[in-house]
Amino acid sequence: MSLSQVVRVKVPASTANLGPGFDTLGMALPLYSWLELRPSDRTVFHLHGDQMEGLPQDKSNLIYKVSQMVFQEAGVSVPDLEISMYSDIPLTRGLGSSASAIVGALAAANALIGSPLPDAKLFHMATALEKHPDNVGASLFGGIVAAAWDGTHADYVRIAPPAHLETLVVIPDFQLSTTKAREALPAQVKLEDAVYNISRSSLLTAALSAGRLDLLREAMKDRIHQPYRAPLVPGMSKILEEAQKQGALGVALSGAGPTMIAFVDNRDARIEQLRVYLVETMEAEGITVSCLQLSPVAEGVQVLGDKSDRTFMEMIRGEITA
Numbered sequence: 001m002s003l004s005q006v007v008r009v010k011v012p013a014s015t016a017n018l019g020p021g022f023d024t025l026g027m028a029l030p031l032y033s034w035l036e037l038r039p040s041d042r043t044v045f046h047l048h049g050d051q052m053e054g055l056p057q058d059k060s061n062l063i064y065k066v067s068q069m070v071f072q073e074a075g076v077s078v079p080d081l082e083i084s085m086y087s088d089i090p091l092t093r094g095l096g097s098s099a100s101a102i103v104g105a106l107a108a109a110n111a112l113i114g115s116p117l118p119d120a121k122l123f124h125m126a127t128a129l130e131k132h133p134d135n136v137g138a139s140l141f142g143g144i145v146a147a148a149w150d151g152t153h154a155d156y157v158r159i160a161p162p163a164h165l166e167t168l169v170v171i172p173d174f175q176l177s178t179t180k181a182r183e184a185l186p187a188q189v190k191l192e193d194a195v196y197n198i199s200r201s202s203l204l205t206a207a208l209s210a211g212r213l214d215l216l217r218e219a220m221k222d223r224i225h226q227p228y229r230a231p232l233v234p235g236m237s238k239i240l241e242e243a244q245k246q247g248a249l250g251v252a253l254s255g256a257g258p259t260m261i262a263f264v265d266n267r268d269a270r271i272e273q274l275r276v277y278l279v280e281t282m283e284a285e286g287i288t289v290s291c292l293q294l295s296p297v298a299e300g301v302q303v304l305g306d307k308s309d310r311t312f313m314e315m316i317r318g319e320i321t322a
């Protein structure tokens, strides 16, 4: 095994479900986490930026624990690490922050020991940790990922983002944990609702593969999770009902929320009108939001190598201003 002195990775955020594809569809978005790992004689953390506030700085940190799983799987010992991290991905908002942390740690730890584990293994480990493959698939492989997980094995197909697809992402200033948003779901759904979702999710996957943006209006509808989560996100029901009239191709709760995501055609002149509508609808409920226009990203996690003379934060500043 060749142990590198330092590895840096860059991981995209993701939106999961895309409406009906609950726990199966994910898409990578251009907000990023950067992670640096160095073997060390004691474990230390350098967590930079607002998004890292409150995260543990000892061996209970997710990044440390996931890195150790990689070393154990590969049969190597790297007990202590110097861990640096910076993230633009808001925590616990439905943009896959936990998935990006898991994927970043898996990719960085694997690269640090000479990449003995193939991507498929990293995907299985990431899915087992996150419990569903949608966010981790998108962060690992980029683009749009359709995946199925049987508890030990995940199959997936990656779809290149269709031309002209863009998103408006409305991020409320409150957190909603995936655990809480899953507790709102019923244990069972009606057969007609299951059929409703299977048909929309299949149509959505085919429409995204074929570049049929015209089909997203119907294809992004959902009946098995959003109706139950709507009471947790003020303004969500109204947005799901009305956003298409304001210019959205389709609209959904992003992951487990509370972020909402509208899909738009970047040639449509109504994007600004839609942005104002989305922001005003949530603000009318007393929620402060930020709204970003983001294009899907084709590339998943990237190992940036260890050749740079720049410090970790000099590299981040260079990346952000690039």
Ligand SMILES: Nc1ncnc2c1ncn2[C@@H]1O[C@H](COP(=O)(O)OP(=O)(O)OP(=O)(O)O)[C@@H](O)[C@H]1O
Pocket (backbone or CB within 6 Å): 014, 016, 055, 061, 062, 063, 085, 087, 090, 091, 092, 093, 094, 095, 096, 097, 098, 099, 101, 135, 176, 177, 178, 179, 254, 255, 256, 257
């Ligand atoms: N860089 C990180 N280091 C350590 N823990 C992290 C990091 N990023 C996220 N987490 C953990 O993941 C939790 C958020 O996970 P959660 O699944 O609730 O939301 P999310 O991943 O942001 O959104 P969603 O899964 O709905 O897209 C945080 O509260 C934190 O415990």
Ligand SMILES: N[C@@H](CCO)C(=O)O
Pocket (backbone or CB within 6 Å): 016, 017, 022, 023, 024, 132, 134, 135, 178, 181, 182, 225, 255, 256
């Ligand atoms: N598919 C997951 C994504 C959030 O992690 C959910 O909706 O609960």
